[in-house]
Amino acid sequence: MLSAILLFGWDFAMRTYFPEDETPANMASREDAPSARADGAIDVGNGSAGIDAPQVVDVDTALASADRIIIDAPEILGSINPVGGRVDDIDLKTHRQTVEEDSGPIRLMSPAGTPGQHFAQFGWVGEGVALPGADTPWQVIAGDQLAQETPVTLGWDNGQGLSFALRFAIDEHYMLTVSQAVRNTGTGSVALRPYAFINRTSANASKSTWNVHSGPIAASGEGVNFDWDYDEVLEEGPVELGNGTDWVGFTDIYWLSALITQEGQGASGAFRSTGGETYRADLIYDPINVGAGQTVTRTTRLFAGAKESAVLSEYANQGVENFNLAIDWGWFRLIAWPMWQVLIFLFGLLGNFGLAIIGLTLIIRLLLFPIAQKQFHSMAQMRAVQPKMKALQERYKEDKPQLQQEMAKLYKEEKVNPLAGCLPIFIQIPIFFALYKVLLLAIEMRHEPFFGWLRDLSAPDPATILNLFGLLPFDPPGFLAIGVLAVLLGFTMWLQFKLNPAAMDPMQQQIFMIMPWVLMFVMAPFAAGLLLYWISNNVLTLAQQKYLYMRNPQLRMQMEKDREEKLRAAEREKADKAQE
Known part of the structure; x- marks a missing residue:
């Protein structure tokens, strides 16, 4: 009788007192300009492309721009938005939505303001200098379609002696390599900090349970950090991971989006809420001085795909520390x-x-x-x-x-x-x-x-x-x-x-x-x-x-x-x- 009460009563109590919220989440808020805060920390904005909080658009409308740069790789299909230079449109060719053969591919990344908002952006932070941001219209200067054999390069000139470039390349799986270059044609040196972030909504995230983590994820020399979930980031404010971050991002049970630090370069990671149910994972490099006539580059890899154990192990063997541990095997991993x-x-x-x-x-x-x-x-x-x-x-x-x-x-x-x-x-x-x-x-x-x-x-x-x-x-x-x-x-x-x-x-x-x-x-x-x-x-x-x-x-x-x-x-x- 006790067992029957437990079985029937638990389900009834959960449905009665903890019903699932089916109300669409508020997906976006207005973006602040990148700046250095008074406490010395870096603020790269909330990454929502200047969309007012109540506005939510469907994916087809958001992708209607004819200027988008197509991504067509062996396992990824999507596009890059030249406005802001964002990677915000990724479908996984080899994984379908349901068991039905015609159910269509999994959509991993979607533009800002859509119900499944999930994108990556790359930029620079500095003082007293014009820098590219979320509304910057980048120009294609090399390549017309991102494929395994053909990279794409975007460029932008601030008209003050600095020219910026974003070079995108992709491999046979789910890894994009993004090189952020800045060239100084002026007469004095400029201090900048390259950054990258992933912004996503938690509304469509996998449920995090006591034995399976879903949410913010990061790795450093101490191992993989599964300590934080979305609610904790929201309640406790920005989570600073400190210098020495190897990679940082968000994980679901099956999917992962992560930014991987350039080897040998110092970078700090952080998690923060950007309002509503949107969150951001930041990767901010140490400051660089770009002297007159110099070009400085930082290369960040963006993984956006399925957590296939063989693929993750392959990247780990290529030098991405602890990447094979992005799958939360837990105590019984051995x-x-x-x-x-x-x-x-x-x-x-x-x-x-x-x-x-x-x-x-x-x-x-x-x-x-x-x-x-x-x-x-x-x-x-x-x-x-x-x-x-x-x-x-x-x-x-x-x-x-x-x-x-x-x-x-x-x-x-x-x-x-x-x-x-x-x-x-x-x-x-x-x-x-x-x-x-x-x-x-x-x-x-x-x-x-x-x-x-x-x-x-x-x-x-x-x-x-x-x-x-x-x-x-x-x-x-x-x-x-x-x-x-x-x-x-x-x-x-x-x-x-x-x-x-x-x-x-x-x-x-x-x-x-x-x-x-x-x-x-x-x-x-x-x-x-x-x-x-x-x-x-x-x-x-x-x-x-x-x-x-x-x-x-x-x-x-x-x-x-x-x-x-x-x-x-x-x-x-x-x-x-x-x-x-």
Whole structure:
């Protein structure tokens, strides 16, 4: 009853007291000019392109300008806005919005003022000199389309002896390289600070949970910083990361936008709210002096794409510190990472991630087989000394401390370890949680089918029992959306408990009988791939139990004897009630 109250009551309470806000967010606010603040910190404006706060435009309208510079790379399609020199239009060619083949590509970046506002801007900060800003109309001086083989260069002259250039290049994946150059044709030196920032709305961000981070992300020599989320940045004000920032940006579960510092150059990172639900990640280089006749360049890389583990590792090998750790594997990284590599290998062999999960389950069971043998041996020993244990319990039932001493002495004499049977359970916990993280975070699993109705192993089982697998025109509430896989999970776990020796404590017996069906409700909303793993694990455990019972006939005989005693006890109880 308590379990039922928890399952039904939790969902009701969340929907009643914490409803999701479906009101469109206020996406933008008016931009301030870049300037140096009185406290010496750098303010590069809020990056909203001078749009009044209430104004929200659709993407098609915002992209209507014919002057945009097209981006057409192997995995990215989009454009650069020459006004402000912004990268604000990026679609990911190789990732679609839904499981449907014609659902269209994922839109990662969108212009300022649109519902999905998300863009990058590059510029300079200085005093007493005209500098390019968000409204600056840059001129194309080289290239007409950004592609892997053809970079594009934009230029702007301030009419005061300084000419600026932005050179954009892109690789075969998701990395843009932006070189910010300033040439001084005047007679005196000029002090400037190059900067870059990413501005985005949190309205369409992935939900950040206790085990998966979504929001601001940064890296330095100390590792990757997952400490801040959007609400904390809003409440606590600008977050200064200090000098030595390697890269900074925003992450979702599957997507990442990040600015990567030029190697060997000092730069500071920061996060700040820019009003409404918009936030900014800043990367500001140390000051540079541009002498007369000199040209100074700072090169910043912009990653805007999917968090594919192989791609992130490739960039890490190229010198982007800790970039492979942008995927928040968590505490179980030492287990999750090798597990993911095995899954990728099996997928290459079998061509189906569902079969790869089953293959991984088989490998894990084989690796744990020696431990399972010890577990069953321990169970057999416990059954063998059970009569002596019952005798001790009868003899010392009024003296609990003495009973504990005598039982410890019995365990020592018979060389029985009562905790040995728990070891496989404790080993399975980190393995299960690591696989849960893999299925949750690995974008390579996204929209990967198994067979039949299971078209996305990273999503819950869509075939729910209560609407007759979609035949009835309604969607059950989340706590009642019990799919086929959840039922199979409960049934196989029930069979597994039935094969185990019955617990001596009646309360434990009841718990073991109820637990499979409680877990059926609990696990139903989880990814289908995770349930597939658990079902496969249960089936293999059943086969393993059958085999080990054959190898331990004394345990099987004791189980049969226990069942006979239970039947006789039940018959006696029934007869006694009939006589009453």
